Amino acid sequence: MPSLETEKTRALRADARRNRDRVLRTAQRLFAERGLAVSLDEIARHAGVGPGTVHRHFPTKEALYLAVVIDQLEQLVAEAKALAAADDPEALFTQLTRMTAMGAENATVKSALMAAEFDLRTVAADVAAELTDQVAHLLARAQAAGAVRADVTVDEVMALVAGTFAAIRHAGAESDPERSAHLARLVLDGLRVRG
Template structure:
């Protein structure tokens, strides 16, 4: 019988339990980044196994985190919203009254890059505002805050509302897709500029 006290190694088990979770989180993030890139450049037909191969993880890792293509589409879209929210927070910290235009342009660019994913979610009757209400609400709140700052500085029209701005962003996605400009950052950026220019005071 060992003389080791049962509490003599209190930190070993918790550390072992934490490490796989950290590894799993990193693997999930790697899969999401890879999937987002491949969906944008190669379309939605890329398989989960191919995404696993490109991400440098085993197929089981992808299937464990994302049991279906739809689950992966949704995770990619939510990850995009979280990234935009982080960018909004960074822009807010600059105090720049023009920051709202930078954020909206980034939102349009991100949406254009992920238009196929958004279309797939719509076809599957997934609504991001319902599936990830907190993330969507956070991003809208940041847009509203930056819009209010810009309005106070006179860099946007007095009468524009955050709901109208969000509708314009959604419309920009449709316009870019209609023009077949999803794969051209220059063309999609130009279209975004034309649309967002309507927010400026005349």
Template sequence: MSSQPPDPDPATATRRDRGLRADARRNRERVLRTAQRLFATEGLGVSLDEIARRAGVGPGTVHRHFPAKEELYLAVAIDMLEGLIAEAETLAATGDPEAVFTLLARMVAAGAENEAVKSALAAAEFDLRTAAPDVAADLTRHVADLLDRAHAAGTVRDDVTADEVMALVAGAFAAIRHAGAETDQGRSARIAQLILDGLRPR
């Protein structure tokens, strides 16, 4: 598997996607959602043609948007991060001091659901923080903002930093993988809760 995607700049890809016709954007979104679901439930071996069939589009549509499977892996991962950013923005608008826990739990769940994709990117020597630095930084900034709110409200330990929180999320992924709970939402949520409870004030 190549370590370089045909278009390594996600920002360029995003600008290109925004220039698509409305129907082409909808087809791309349908392919992304279908690919994410199939990768999570059936593994990475599912073919682009099968993804096209399940998405209800022609094979040419998938191959036009994602000429290589690595591009689809990367797009699925970036789409996941962008979805989390949207959730973070919604949570920020609520003013809830517990919102950081809601977001972190969702981050862990999304990471567990996309573990196969993340592993494939790692095997291909992709790091999302390098491949999509703006998106990754935006998510970290939202986590930091919600953490600041939680600090002010006293709902989280006053000595914990955003970097430590992000490290705990990564640790939760590893714990879920170690327990073989990637496809068991109940078990993965319990593991995440045990880890996140460590952020509560003593």
């Protein structure tokens, strides 16, 4: 039977996890809405936690926005796994649309990561590789079903996603979900088999 002290430690850990998650969600929203000028103290206030809580989990703003991006990649991996469980050759397009939408919505964070010279394939190698593996699985299934061109590789698909971010940014469509989705469809339609 667990001791009272063990139960208290578990409760504290669960509370710390909830606080960290609350800070991540709040930071994601505020970075997307207002850019990276938002201070850690302001994020704490909006998350309903003390500044010390934010600083304990994320000692710098760079650490926080990197954590936001890694968290989003982990969400995309989970979504790709769920899509892989369904027998739908269009699942690849669903996943790529989600990826481009998330990227467009968080262009500020991506720009900051580039400016800070963070390469996600290096600093978040495991989750970046896992996302690529999930996309590769969806791609292979779509190709086997004849929904996607046979001459496309996963590296090319990932390059198209990155190119879509650039197109959305070039068009100034980051804050216009309909327009950014339209641009993404234009790019991703090039993957489809033409009859």
